[in-house]
Amino acid sequence: MHQFHYKDQNLHCEAVDLAAVARLYGTPTYVYSATTMAENLARLRQGFAGLDLQVCYAVKANGNLAVLRHFSNLGTGFDVVSGxxxxxxxxxxxxxxxxxxxxxxxxxxxxxLALENEIFAFHVESEPELGRINHVAGRLGVIAPVALRINPDVDAGSHAKISTGGSGHKFGLPLRLxxxxxxAMGKLKHVRLRGVQLHLGSQQTSVDPLIGAVTKVAPVAAELKRTHAIEYFSIGGGMGIAYHDALASGRAEWWHTQPPGKRPASPEEYGAALVPLLAPLGLRIMIEPGRLLTGNAGVLLARVEHFKRGAGKNFLVIDAGMNDLVRPAMYDSHHEIVPLQRDTTRPALVADVVGPVCETADCFARARRLxxxxxxxxxxxxxxxxxxFAMAGRYNSRPLPAEVLVQGSSFELVNARExxxxxxxxxxxPAFLQ
Ligand SMILES: Cc1ncc(COP(=O)(O)O)c(C=O)c1O
Structure with a gap:
């Protein structure tokens, strides 16, 4: 569910007319709905009710400071991957x-940096890394809390470039090790085992891979609870969102009318399948969602530059490019594209929706009907x-786009265009060229 909808044929984010945002701040501009993020989080917590749950929002999905403050206010921790x-x-x-x-x-x-700021735990991916953490903690005279990231060798059923839980992927320790x-940690004086973790990959649409992975790793978690008194088991992030039918997926009815398989599994379905497997462990359960919380809570506003007739196909050239939103170029991913002002009396066009960047890959949609x-x-x-925005760049010397956060009828620029x-x-x- 989300808070993007047409009101009087004008696309709104919550109570804000998106055309007004575009007029004020220009395009391309990302607009986020704070309420959608809060509702997504509440749904997730509700789905996993009955567990001692710790939600760590994956900063990599959207690290805007306002978004992070919003989640912090809502009581989440964070999953971070860099200084x-x-x-x-x-x-x-x-x-x-x-x-x-x-x-x-x-x-x-x-x-x-993480130790100085009292990180809850490092999710450790290899034995050399464990040695390095032990060494740094020793120099600081502290004990580093760690959890072992286990690679369960389960196919996430997602795109190859965002799958992480197979034995051929660089992530985690093999289950048998x-x-x-x-x-081996017994020999290291400055680390303390606090948990186990797994993460299968992003944009999973079925619960089955996670059921498989949890089933494989839960016995290890139970054993480490007995032998090392671990406190938690993190099942990672990766829950997918509806990219097709994105506007309709904002309404509760859509979830009831689409059969499973035609839509991503819902947080309720994840909870229903996983809580019975996790609850008997008696451990705190951690989840690290990124996309599920922010994916459908944001849109990228763009302006039409030209409608160009080509040989056998047409192009709608817009002012957003692959530098602003790289997912279609990088993963061939689908994004719905809709007009801010809907006019059902207008004829349709069929065109490739492309950006201004000098790459053929700079294409948001092929043969799209609009x-x-x-x-x-x-x-x-x-x-x-x-x-x-998290993956945006400056290719072609284009500025990083602006970001706006909406809540109810309020909206504010939370990152100015570069x-x-x-x-x-x-x-x-350099001096030698002057
Ligand atoms: C370890 C870990 N946790 C959580 C996430 C968040 O994934 P998602 O945004 O799909 O929920 C990722 C993303 O790849 C990850 O690598």
């Missing part, structure tokens, strides 16, 4: 003592709240 993300959480007023630090290549500096790694669009008219690319001066601030012409 930059740690600093973002702190800058937003979030807490590290309820947050976890994941990633296969944590540097000594990042480990120190987990107990040995826990034993209402006829003229130069200067406004569009919204839906379901862009996760892995949108200026040219900001873009080149760290560059210089």
């Amino acid at each position: 930059g993300e740690i600093r973002r959480v702190i800058a937003a007023g979030g807490h590290l003592h309820t947050s976890v630090f994941a990633g296969v290549g944590k540097t000594e500096d990042e480990i120190r 987990a107990t040995a790694a826990a034993e 209402q006829e669009q003229g130069e200067g008219e406004l569009l919204a690319i839906l379901s862009a709240g996760a892995y949108g 200026s040219f001066e900001q873009q080149v601030a760290n560059e210089k012409i």
